[in-house]
Amino acid sequence: MKPRHKRIAIIVGALAGLGVATALVLNALQSNVAFFFTPTQVAAGEAPKNRAFRVGGMVREGSVKRDQMTVHFIVTDTAKDVRVTYTGILPDLFKEGKGAVVQGKFNPDGEFHATEVLAKHDENYMPPEAQHAVDQAHKAAKTVDKK
Structure with missing residues (x-):
């Protein structure tokens, strides 16, 4: 695998991890909010x-x-x-x-x-x-x- 492809894979993986973490945090906040x-x-x-x-x-x-x-x-x-x-x-x-x-x-x-x-x-x-x-x-x- 070329270094360029490795960098792209790392960036995509980091963005996917950040998206999953954001979704989990928002879900936790949504279930605990009482309007x-x-x-x-x-x-x-x-x-x-x-x-x-x-x-x-x-x-x-x-x-x-x-x-x-x-x-x-x-x-x-x-x-x-x-x-x-x-x-x-x-x-x-x-x-x-x-x-x-x-x-x-x-x-x-x-x-x-x-x-x-x-x-x-x-x-x-x-x-x-x-x-x-x-x-x-x-x-x-x-x-x-x-x-």
Whole structure:
């Protein structure tokens, strides 16, 4: 084999190896990414059907029902609601009327089964996406009230 052919074979092999490594990294990232959606976006069908994602908003007052280690509650952006089921220990800051982000996917019965619950960490913090969703829902509610 000529030196020129050896160089071409090495370059092609290196490019193929780089392509395989890139594909593996992108696949790993794709399977670990959980996108954020508001309850309004979920109701509009924008959320993935068979994949984990995050839903954020406020925990509706009076919606938390405990059954031993399983908790049922509603996350809302004041326009739409998402019913959530979570089995496990909730964060200490989780309370009705406070912000929360839940990660999981929908059960066949239409209830969101959370694998992780995140509560806001102080009185003033809300995830920017959740704050934007609440603001948009308030604007939409005012527009409807004016009509």
